[in-house]
Amino acid sequence: MTKFRKRNLAAMALAASLTALAAGCGAAGGANNTAAGTADNTKPVDGGTLTIGQWQKFNQQFIPFMDSSLYTANITMEAFDSLFNIDKNLNFVPWLAQSYQWSPDKKTVTITLRSDANWSDGQPITSDDVLFTMDYLASPTYTNDLQGQYESLVDPVKGSDEILAGKAKSFADTGGFHKISDKKFSITFKTADAAALWYSIATLQPIPKHVLQNIPMKDWLTSDYDKMPTVVSGPYKFTKVTTDSVEMQANPNYWAGKPHIQTVIWKTVTPDVAPGLLSSGQLDMYLNGLKARDFQNLKALNNVNAVAEPEFGYEYLGWKLWQKELQDVRVRQAIAYAINRQQMLQGIYKGLGQILNSPIPKGSWAAAPDSELINYNYDPNKANQLLDEAGWKKDANGWRIDPVTHQEAQFVLDYPSNNPDRASEAEAIAQDLQAVGLKVKLDPPMDFNALLKKVLTTNDQQLQQQMNQSHQIYLWIMAWGLSTDPDPRGNGWTYPNANNLQDWNDPTNEQLIKKTYDVAAFDQNVRKQALIEWQKYFNQQWPAMILYSRPDIVAVNKRVHIPQDDVLTSMQQFGPYINMFQWWVSPQ
Amino acid sequence: MGTYIVRRLLGMIPMLFAITVFTFLMMHAAPGNAIDAMINPSIRDIEQLKEHLREINGLNDPLWLQYVHWLEHFVVGNWGFSFNFHEPVIDLIGPALANTLLLAVVAEVLTLLFGIPIGLYQARHPYSKFDYTASTISFVLYSVPYYILALLLIYVFAINLQIFPAQGATGTGPLAGTFIDHLYHALLPALSIAIANMAVYTRYTRGAMLEVIRKDFTRTAYAKGLSEGRVFTKHVFRNAMIPLVTQFGFDIGSFAGGAIILEGLFQYQGMGYLTITSVNNRDYTVIMATTVLFAVCVLLGNLIADILYAVVDPRIRYN
Amino acid sequence: MAEPLLAIQNLKTYFISRDSTVRAVDGIDLEVYPRQVVCIVGESGCGKSMTSLSIMRLVPKPKGKIVDGQIVFQGRDLLKLSEKAMTDVRGNEISMIFQEPMTALNPVLTIGDQITEVLVRHRNMNKRQALAKAIEMLKRVGVPRAEQIVHEYPHQLSGGLRQRVMIAMAMVCEPKLLIADEPTTALDVTIQAQVLELMRQLREDFNTAIILITHDLGVVAEMADHVVVMYAGQVVESVNADELFAEPLHPYTQGLMASIPTLDEEKEVLYSIPGTVPDAAAFPEGCRFASRCPLAQPSCFEKMPELREVKPGHFVRCDVV
């Protein structure tokens, strides 16, 4: 195993130096050094081909929400528009839904679809298509037979439970959906919830009822339409799908105008090879998976723009809040001060990425400004001081005594085996904690599922007791990718919640979270303020050690012109945020 | 010969059986079951859903019954449904196996085509300049991980010279998916495998030839007045083949496994790639199928080696 | 007497490597007349095999080299022939059989294959003619079921049969000279006798001269017309067989005679010559046997004795006798 890793490292080092080599003798060009995402005054040219590489293979499941792979979703989002789009600050903006209006009780939203939005076969996109899509996601067939994972997108809508239980067939019958006209409908939620629209219906990508209604839903998985949808709503149509690549052509009937770029090709490309292919121009763009150590080499290529932005998500160090030792907030804060996150980013991610002191990354409109938060800068003295205050005395060997057990405190740190960076992070954390006298035992890396299972089972009462008695304090490293809406519930900060792995059960927290989605929060400013208040509380309580957002590196050939409003990063959750139909490529 | 093969085939049955049991138990014991793996933990009523899935997938039956059901289905080609790809496993394995076989055949042809003649030439002129050069090069190539070799080949042939595709098992354009297209895409990864394997074959060939050259019967052959060429082709080579056959059988056995790292590096959609993707996604039906297939291939490789063994060595045939 | 069939003069075959030169054969003279059986005897390592391989020009490459001398066969110096011309001699005019019938036959080729290729090579026969001839030859050397055996592989035959096959293979082109390097050592006594008898028979039938290498003086007594005794790469005594047994002159030969087990004594009390053979990479200056010789004089250690004719036809390399 170690041998294998060594070989791998050597190979990667080589790959990096090869990139450098390619940079040295790289392709000429880059006359106008347009940085990705900057304005471009030249006149767009129509035509050309854009070749995009992704590092994992897509699945041939192109009906929206059929497949949970990000790499599939990146492709389907060019073929299927969603009701709302996102702006630069992650605000939702009308898209297929031209406008929306809340009822006075804030339970019902009335949405008007764009009158000019048609399917690629000329049929209009209607309220019926939206209902059809909602019914598909709510149906038991979707969850059970198709094993879909996006039932949550309709979950807050009135009647979702009856449909899932098989007691009703359609939201039209449960009062969840009301068709007003072909282009106008209303949706009624179970409760007045300021976040519900955004974390559910807003990202819905309607599917064509007139095509799919004739196929039993159970058979969608194996249908030709799923392998290569023929009728689409987005800027690009599927023209060729093989096991290795997807070829798309501009949809001339796209409501927002025919896209400039004629052909888009999606390929699967290994990160080790991607820098070379970018430099030679065989690849125009690469998403998700470029390595931090390649960033400088990529930047040095004179035909490529490389951007490293913090991902929309974070890595964190988790613990169980029912462990008596961790119930003292000073201990949690001490851990925060003890860990040198700056150095971890430097060492592991070449200084890219961004340290977070709250669970809402800075890219969001809802992120609390730094001035409102305690900044847990690396400060071992402060950590020592806090531990002293909390009564964690040092023994003769310099190790701290657990005030609960009166023995040497013993932390155990687990991390998943799916990424070699996790091991470096675990080692760095262990070292930093040992430096303030907290003894840490590193477990061998665990399969991610096994780790998740371990973390989840400790919710069990008996196990809690056992763990409390075993004198071990349990830590783990994991990462969250976040959905666009900053709702704290979505990321597991309420109790009970399947994603609340640290079992944070705190009435103040619950109250603060409630304020982020209650009736008053329908006012965006109120909601924002509530979210900031909640972040301040979180930041002070520190129920988990938020580490940082890792860097997300995107590289694009300079011949690709991207409007300023489109930011080339964190494709992950933003779907149609990247308006590729507005891009254009310089003729070769 | 016929009975020999039949006997060997029958001998494989208990092995196969043991392999299926082993695979089944291994998967059963693996961390995180398939149901956990495929469910988004934020789904409501998660336990109920899990229970439902367990029930419809027969995971609540006693273990032996689960095994029997699985085996029954497996034998008739019903290898289950992939949770990850949403396709029948057999439909996934088919093209992946075809790709891997193509890769393996091309790689083996390249290996044998160059490896053996180079080894022969070395053995014929041992300690010559050519021999030393070839030995050194093959030692270097053998010690370089083929991952690095593959990267180098990609950079040279796919990125700088652009005469081969860098990634994938098929391309785009009008030829996409044709045999020519597949072959074209298989060449570079096959070359990476072949270069490393070639080193093995030249060393084996040279070593085996030199050993046979020292044998008494080689001297007898010379004493009969045969020319050197004739001695080499008729007497020495046929004997030197015997150890090579073992290596060849081993190669065949490892084909179906595909070269996991290599296929990943080339994004070559073969068995190795399918397996690693499935392992990452805990796609148990696929993993079980590929595991059994690997085992079968190893057994088949041994069988083929044994048959070839018997072909080249009459001492085995007549025992 | 007639012209010798084979006349070796001052043959030197050395193994030359970077740090040593092994003088395996160091100035041998030897003559073989038509139909004559010449036995070469001597202790292990004295250069018997290298002498015979030198005649065939099959000294192990690349270290072994014939550095000096002449091997005149039927008037031609074999050492001057081209490799191609030499292959016409091997297996055709001069054949050789080896000690180990187990390993001297190719395990993956049929007996028929191995015999017929000689005929195809030297007699221009087609496969069918060659096979008929091979079967005839096998019958002649007393191989039963010859028609089947040509289709069988060496591992299916007993050791005695294999040596008969070897002999058939060697004799099939009716060579003028057969070199047999310890042909019976690996066989049990009764089979040994049969094989020797067969060789004698073949000499009668084909008028073949034989160089028979052995370290068994019993075999010598039975077969030899003339005997050459070798020690440390040199000939130390050369004489006709009768006289050798009647009056061995060289102290080494006398020692060898004393080592023959007498047939009536059940227990094998072997007289062995004390001391060891000098290292072939560093021979002493004087007589190479002197250090073991009961008759050695101080002068023996200084000057290498010449091979001299002490009696008509009796050559000895010793200054003392």
Ligand SMILES: Nc1ncnc2c1ncn2[C@@H]1O[C@H](COP(=O)(O)OP(=O)(O)OP(=O)(O)O)[C@@H](O)[C@H]1O
């Ligand atoms: N390949 C070789 N390289 C170096 N020295 C060799 C080689 N073959 C033989 N010799 C040396 O040459 C000398 C003569 O060897 P040869 O085989 O002729 O002995 P021999 O009389 O046939 O002995 P034996 O009765 O054991 O067959 C020996 O000293 C041996 O060590």
Ligand SMILES: [Mg+2]
């Ligand atoms: Mg010998």
